[in-house]
Amino acid sequence: MADPDDPVAPAEPGLPAVGGGWPLIDGWARATLSPGGPKLWQTLLHRSACLSCAWGTGGQKGGFTDELGEPLQRCLKSVEAIGAELMPAVPEAAFAGRSLEELQALSSREADRLGRLAHPMILREGRSRYEPIGWDDVFEIAEAAFRVPPERLASYSSGRSSNEAAYLLQLLLRALGSNNLAACSDLCHAPSTVGLREIFGSGTSMVSLESLQQADCVVLVGSNAPANHPRLMNELIRLRERGGSVIVINPVLEVGLLKFGSPAFPIRSMLRGSEIASLFLQPIPGSDVAVFLGLQKALLEAGAVQRGFLAAHTEGWPEVLAQIEGTCWEAISACCGLSREELEHAGAVIARAKGVVFAWAMGITHHVNGVDNVQAIANTALLTGNAGRPGAGTMPIRGHSNVQGFGSMGVSVQLRADMQRALEELLGRPLSRVPGYDTRSLIEAADAGRVDTLLCLGGNLWGANPDSAEARRALGRIDTILYLATKPNQGHFHGLAARRTLVLPVFNRFETPHRTTVESGNNYVRFNEPGTTHLRQAQLIAEVSFLAELARRLLGTDPIDWGRLQDPVYVRELIARTVPGYAPIATIDATKQEFTVEGRVFDAPAFPTPSGRARLAPTPLPALVLPGPEHFGGLAPGEAGLVVSLITARSYGQHNTVVYKEGDSYRGMPHRQTILMNRADLRRAGLVPHQRVGVQGEAGTLEDIEIIPGDIREGAALMFYPEVNAIIRAPADPRCGTPAYKRVPVLVRGRPSSVAAQPPR
Numbered sequence: 001m002a003d004p005d006d007p008v009a010p011a012e013p014g015l016p017a018v019g020g021g022w023p024l025i026d027g028w029a030r031a032t033l034s035p036g037g038p039k040l041w042q043t044l045l046h047r048s049a050c051l052s053c054a055w056g057t058g059g060q061k062g063g064f065t066d067e068l069g070e071p072l073q074r075c076l077k078s079v080e081a082i083g084a085e086l087m088p089a090v091p092e093a094a095f096a097g098r099s100l101e102e103l104q105a106l107s108s109r110e111a112d113r114l115g116r117l118a119h120p121m122i123l124r125e126g127r128s129r130y131e132p133i134g135w136d137d138v139f140e141i142a143e144a145a146f147r148v149p150p151e152r153l154a155s156y157s158s159g160r161s162s163n164e165a166a167y168l169l170q171l172l173l174r175a176l177g178s179n180n181l182a183a184c185s186d187l188c189h190a191p192s193t194v195g196l197r198e199i200f201g202s203g204t205s206m207v208s209l210e211s212l213q214q215a216d217c218v219v220l221v222g223s224n225a226p227a228n229h230p231r232l233m234n235e236l237i238r239l240r241e242r243g244g245s246v247i248v249i250n251p252v253l254e255v256g257l258l259k260f261g262s263p264a265f266p267i268r269s270m271l272r273g274s275e276i277a278s279l280f281l282q283p284i285p286g287s288d289v290a291v292f293l294g295l296q297k298a299l300l301e302a303g304a305v306q307r308g309f310l311a312a313h314t315e316g317w318p319e320v321l322a323q324i325e326g327t328c329w330e331a332i333s334a335c336c337g338l339s340r341e342e343l344e345h346a347g348a349v350i351a352r353a354k355g356v357v358f359a360w361a362m363g364i365t366h367h368v369n370g371v372d373n374v375q376a377i378a379n380t381a382l383l384t385g386n387a388g389r390p391g392a393g394t395m396p397i398r399g400h401s402n403v404q405g406f407g408s409m410g411v412s413v414q415l416r417a418d419m420q421r422a423l424e425e426l427l428g429r430p431l432s433r434v435p436g437y438d439t440r441s442l443i444e445a446a447d448a449g450r451v452d453t454l455l456c457l458g459g460n461l462w463g464a465n466p467d468s469a470e471a472r473r474a475l476g477r478i479d480t481i482l483y484l485a486t487k488p489n490q491g492h493f494h495g496l497a498a499r500r501t502l503v504l505p506v507f508n509r510f511e512t513p514h515r516t517t518v519e520s521g522n523n524y525v526r527f528n529e530p531g532t533t534h535l536r537q538a539q540l541i542a543e544v545s546f547l548a549e550l551a552r553r554l555l556g557t558d559p560i561d562w563g564r565l566q567d568p569v570y571v572r573e574l575i576a577r578t579v580p581g582y583a584p585i586a587t588i589d590a591t592k593q594e595f596t597v598e599g600r601v602f603d604a605p606a607f608p609t610p611s612g613r614a615r616l617a618p619t620p621l622p623a624l625v626l627p628g629p630e631h632f633g634g635l636a637p638g639e640a641g642l643v644v645s646l647i648t649a650r651s652y653g654q655h656n657t658v659v660y661k662e663g664d665s666y667r668g669m670p671h672r673q674t675i676l677m678n679r680a681d682l683r684r685a686g687l688v689p690h691q692r693v694g695v696q697g698e699a700g701t702l703e704d705i706e707i708i709p710g711d712i713r714e715g716a717a718l719m720f721y722p723e724v725n726a727i728i729r730a731p732a733d734p735r736c737g738t739p740a741y742k743r744v745p746v747l748v749r750g751r752p753s754s755v756a757a758q759p760p761r
């Protein structure tokens, strides 16, 4: 109940005190007891990697087993993903039978719930409905669409598919002369890849699971692991139990980062939950460089900087030390909103630890200075000697299950020089040096009419982009778009091409009739056994088959026998020859030996840079200024409101743009038309909890949004992506093209509390 004297009441009833916990058991029980329960369990036990996050459970050791052979490592998120893949086929009436207008009215969840795609569909120019199409016609259209100048050809991919399909996709485009290989990582961890590669010469995690288990401190920044990487929570629980520390840095106080009940430890964790954060810091969104400069300053002043390590194994450190010394505490605290004492306390915890792993997710990368954020973390690891030894290092936490594998396979506009040379040797000719389009530049190029054909290997390009109207318009200027997908998504209904949009059904990972591989976020390559689909009389195709057949039609045997690439064993042979660190994949069919990609995990401080040393880089303090209401045209007379720094985020029960559950009980957000705000901001602005407001961004306004009071940094707010993409324009980090989804100025506007106070609903 609201306090009548203070409409912004201090407590929000009904919020769970523990993340994870019994709702997870309930979810497993419901899934198990459902009619699809037996098939679900059969799939869980299938020898293939989890479809969901890049922690990468499953594979040859069994569906529930991690790379160290530990059982019981499968989470509810995985069950949600498998359950969706086991849905029946989309009924004809639900897709071809619906008008475009009806399809466009579907929410993300409703689109997903239509079922599995089972037959190729096409939407032709001027028609208002998708219609079925045969595979022969699909290939004719695809072949003709690919016979365009290479710079007008592009692809986009999510990390859903296999290494083999990813490799073929980039090989085909590069052989045709196009480097336009946009990928979902452009929208998430590109700053990690760019930032880490500059400093360490390698753009991925340097920490293996084994190494993580030797750490006694984890600094977890900008990650909601309880929802997005649940199995990481088991490692944090164990770390706390062995006396280690977890420092969480996040503007939102997520309950699961305080306490988490893990079903993997039914006795000691499920009942009351396990402690996670030893220290929780809530900085201003976008101020991470200031937070880490503050930690560095605290470490320097405490004499905890490892000068011997720096001198022996790094370069660039004198400039970084000079920057730290030249940055005053006042500037640091003013930028990040944390006190000197808080930062000194956290610094002391890091200094005391024997091995620190610095882990982060998109709270770090989704900023205009995302690369600086990553490098500020890497600098801190190096200053404390926490890189290049077991139990320590930098660990970006990747999202989609094979997003990292796509990067390794060369599906990226940042192709490694050694892989470029190997591909040129394979193809017997130089690759194009024309810079390719990353995801944002693809949208801009399409909008400018410079793209004719787009092949999407999974994903929801429309939904993942900011400014939905711009994305729709841009995609609408492409002649032909081919979407290879297992299930429908909103992008298939809103991201429509000018002349032909094809939605082509493919096998998922556990159905694919041949063996495939994927790579986890910790560089572990898993080998997936073949499977079968439950869909009867479906016309699914394996992505490798589609791409190899398209390549054969376009290129024949020039300069390699593209038809032979129908055989994934041959694809793996080519991967072994051309992808750095992937040599063991050549024999994986015989050995079934999964492996860690060579040259990624550093157990010694020798780094793959030209000098063999890590290269620290100064990281400038960001200027964080929010505009006033006048930036948005001002508040109307009698209206209350304020400008806040909006964090766009996934809800619990959501995987990237796919929404499995509408509500988010852990944050007390009962539906998706909500905004999480700090109570002090509500008081300041004259707004009240549960009031309906308008939220105005630079690309539009969402009306009838319910305010949810919560534990979020003052001045910040949180709304759910992808819906909020409709109103935001997010500038991109110029060094990697990743949009700043986590610090978007928006104006929250509504009736003042004096007239808006009302009971919660």
Ligand code: SF4
Pocket (backbone or CB within 6 Å): 050, 051, 052, 053, 054, 055, 056, 057, 073, 074, 075, 076, 077, 078, 228, 229, 230, 231, 232
């Ligand atoms: S932690 Fe990630 S990889 Fe492991 S079971 Fe859960 S969703 Fe799958």
